[in-house]
Amino acid sequence: MNPLVELNNITVKAQNKTILDIPEFQICAGEFLGIMGPNGAGKSTLLKVLAFLEKQSGGEILYRGKVIPKGNVPLELRRKFSIALQQSLLLDGTVFHNIAIGLTLRKLPKGDIKDKVAHWLELFGISHLAKKNALYLSGGEAQRVNLARAMIVEPEILFLDEPFSALDFPTKIKLMEDFKGIIETARTTAVFVSHDLMEINYLTNRLAIIVNGEVKQSGPTPRVLEHPNSSTASFLNEWKKFYPLAR
């Protein structure tokens, strides 16, 4: 598989502390990559570096084999990606307006925006909320709007930073089921940060375990989960006590 984004000798430092130290890492087209690790391991920083939203301290990032100059990421490249965070961070306005925002910023014709928003509202089962203020939604509804807002721009890579972690269990399960169907149909490449084994196991097909800013193990999700190495075993075994690994 051709890598879309490659990291070479990436380091991220803050206040003389190394947050990330990654000799080599790739995102390949079509995969649903999970990034898992304990709190403070550097998962979100890695996600932001991969999405060109945070500058690395050292090393280089390549997009489709081409080195992207540090701190000079072209807008067109940034617009190939989108992100959904744990907090839905919706704007004060209608659900329609929130979902349309990415397209509005890209200056698409109004008719196209209307059609696309209607399509994504329907896919996420929130057409009835279109005219409602996004700030008055429930957690599950807000996260559906957040994901629809990220998906509507048809990103080459969708970055997800724990978008399900704040939801109650039944809401989480229903949304994850719907989301999996949507992303598989759209064939979107996705990078999913989580510290929840159940979410990772259900959604991803490749998994990278990050501990103390370093990728300690990566490979197909079932293999990593079933055969953790010495660096990841203690972290994964704690999770396995609570979740069976049946996919």
Add this chain to the structure above:
Amino acid sequence: MELLIDGIKKAIDMILSGDREVFAITWLTLKVCLISILISTFIGLPLGIFLGLTRFKGRRILLLFINIGMGLPPVVAGLWITMLLWRSGPLGDLTLLYSPTAIVMAQILVSLPIVTSLTCTAFQQISEKMLLQIKALGATRMQTLIILIKQLKIAILAAIMAGFGRVIAEVGAAMMVGGNILGDTRILTTTIVMEVSKGNFDIALALSFILLSLALLITAALTFLQQRKRIS
């Protein structure tokens, strides 16, 4: 109570009779206040946004001075502008003292810190994650700014209203730098002070109702802008 009713009657009489002097004073009041608040907004809004969204060495000291400026006594502002525009002062050659421009300058000095500080406070509340999310949506810097201004419209208009409240109520500085010259620098607040000192309470009260109506109209317009199209 009788005085109050007389004052209201007098105010209505003054407006209905088309008293030229009252109209000239009211018009000048409106003009200097609107120009002052427009300039304060023009400078204070970008400055407040900049201070709210950026971090640099000396920012806290700058904010401290701006916050102190919010409580700047108008007579002090008037004194500074007078010294600046005095014949032997740095801007004395411009001969602006005792002109409406001098009043505008003094009013900017007292309202600019309010607009700047309240705007800064509003923008400081924007979380890093929200900025990241907007950037990740594909926004340019200008588009980010427009989104934030729209999101903070209520707080920004509140800052402008607070600044306007300060300029329309201002009297000490206007008296000092304007001189309360009839037909030239006499505004409603300085006229009220003058009429009270002459013992003409009915006229002072009438003028105070005109001033209040002016403040009410402009604040109502800003409130309308602030509160419109809120979807539930």
